[in-house]
Amino acid sequence: MKIGIVGLGLIGGSLAKAIKKNTEHSCFALDIDRAAIAGAVAQEAIDGELTPDTLHTCDVVIVCLHPAQTIKFILDNKSNFKKGGIVTDSCGVKSAIVEAVEAPLKEEGVVFIGCHPMAGREFSGFAYSVDNLFERASFIMTPSDDTAAKAVREISQLAYEIGFAKVVTSTTEEHDRIIAFTSQLAHVVSSAYVKSPSLLKQAGFSAGSFKDLTRVAKLNENMWTELFLMNKQPLIDELNCIIERLTEYRDAIKADDADDLRELLKAGRELKELSNNQQ
Secondary structure (H helix, E strand, O other): OEEEEEOOOHHHHHHHHHHHHHOOOEEEEEOOOHHHHHHHHHOOOOOEEOOHHHHHHOOEEEEOOOHHHHHHHHHHOOOOOOOOOEEEEOOOOOHHHHHHHHHHHHHOOOEEEEEEEOOOOOOOOHHHOOOOOOOOOEEEEEOOOOOOHHHHHHHHHHHHHHOOOEEEEOOHHHHHHHHHHHHHHHHHHHHHHOOOOOHHHOOOOOOHHHHHHHHHHOOOHHHHHHHHHHOHHHHHHHHHHHHHHHHHHHHHHHOOOHHHHHHHHHHHHHHHHHHHHHO
8 A cells, every 4th residue: 555644754754664564554744844755765664755646646635734734735735635535633732633524525525534543742753753753642533434444444443553452433523622732731831840940940859740741731832823713612621620620639738628638639539540440
């Protein structure tokens, strides 16, 4: 199978490297960054370069761009993809992407399946891509009711071949609602947490918990702004929830209410243990 990757950033570059390492498929890439293409060729992460005019030679095209760029690229090139081929994406929001591109591609005889590889690093760009980024990671697919079962099977099989540990099928609505909690809220909290005046005084006073909570504050503000606004209501719901919970802790501490504080902490521990048992 010939696979095309659009965008050789962290995710696209890591997908290319994993495809070349773990599968027998050929892999070609399109990127406006000449250095990324040159680096990928030099590292044998791809078999060659793609152009919009050669997209039709690929059986599967994986678009690894920011959300707005993903929509624009797919719509601008909807007639360039292979008839009967499959196009997927890697965006962390699904409803907005699928609603924008699925129908236009279907009119061109192309199948679109919204996808989200659940892996990443606090760095961006091809220079930080690795061939094992997706080991032990989940791969989420959001096919619609009329998506061809054959296409779903092909992308699911490809995900396992690449090295993903688990393929999860979801609706776009469920994906966006849960991702607002598991990913987007964590980035908001981390970004807000580092704005404390104490941040620049933490040297020598911090350990693992500080590093864990601040890691994703080093984010790409352009991409995450798009993701947050494209998933506005689910993220607002999660923000309201955590603000309410934080208020409970603050009030218990302010009132010296040890019993209430102990129960709040106990409930949090028990919920974490419950979630661990379900994984």
